[in-house]
Amino acid sequence: MAINSDIRDQAYQFFVEEAPELLQVLESGLLTLTQAHSITEIHSLMRAAHSIKGGAASVGLEAIATLAHRLEAIFKVLYGETLTIDTELENQLLQAFDCLKLPLMEQITRGSFDPEAALAIADPIFLQIEARCGDALAQADSYIASSTDLGHRHGFLYF
Template sequence: MTDQEIQQQIYQYFLIEAPELLQTIERDLYQLLSSHSVELVHNLMRNAHTLKGSAASVGRETLKTVAHHLEDVFKSLYDPNIEFDRELSSLLLEGYECLKLPLTAEINGIDYNEAEILDRTADVFARLQAKLGDFFGQEAPVLNSTDLGYDVVAAIFQDSIPEELNQLEVTIAQGDIENIRSTLQQQAEFFLGIAQSYNLSNWENCAQQVLDMLSTDPDDETLVMVLKSP
């Protein structure tokens, strides 16, 4: 399979996955505005994170940027003391529209003005940050099975980790070494955080070894050899 065929296959997968993620985010956001739920916030943040990675894998930097902003905002909504008044609800829906409009255009093969999207995104999310005040930027809490109503560790291994590893596989297939380094760094930090939060010592050791390896700034050939090793 040629590089072009690989890229096309990755993009087709993105076009299949993105509408499902967008629909889920919209559904969960409207439910959250009606009734605050830690599980809904968790799902919103996770799906925005997945969309961010998917957009990055196909080189859609504008979509990646908007999804990243949305993920950061969702991360601020865990606190039960947040009041979802009319202003905050309206701003959250505006933030969602910043993602929905260009992503829907991308899915349907329609051109969109990336500069306008980014300008609108910057404005909406600046107002969201101001509205959220001290809630914005708070670290997401470590949630247990009681909080979410299901086995968190099992869900991580069934959903989050396969998604992250698939993202890494896609990035490796694209062959951009700098992008591979960046993705590997982000995912190792992600796995390390999960491992430390849920006392998964083997995963913690693996993630730390990857970070230690990256800290030595290996040359491209060494990095490729490590990734291809069993």
């Protein structure tokens, strides 16, 4: 079944409006990650990357979805205690974030970007981080943060 072009246009418009806010969540979280390393903060990063991935995929921006997916997978590794978040990793994560942000903002502002170039630029940066993650990357998909990890008690979030 083909998707109605009006629905596709509305989905794209919603994605374009939401994406800058999600990028801001990612950037703010990454800039404070070494100081504010918590399960809740990592979950916020993971959810923002996941939302960008889903939104991009739903409007046909597969390269953006791929980059967001790789970032999301790395964030899942950070749930565990196997990877030390130091200045080097923080810098690498910021570089990976830029690999997502720059083509996404180009898409938003110009209406297009070069998917092949975006993936080619990002690949060595992501490969470096993924190598550092090692086996934890394969195991990260099975981790799900509990409500206690996220600060929930009896279905409520406490601040």
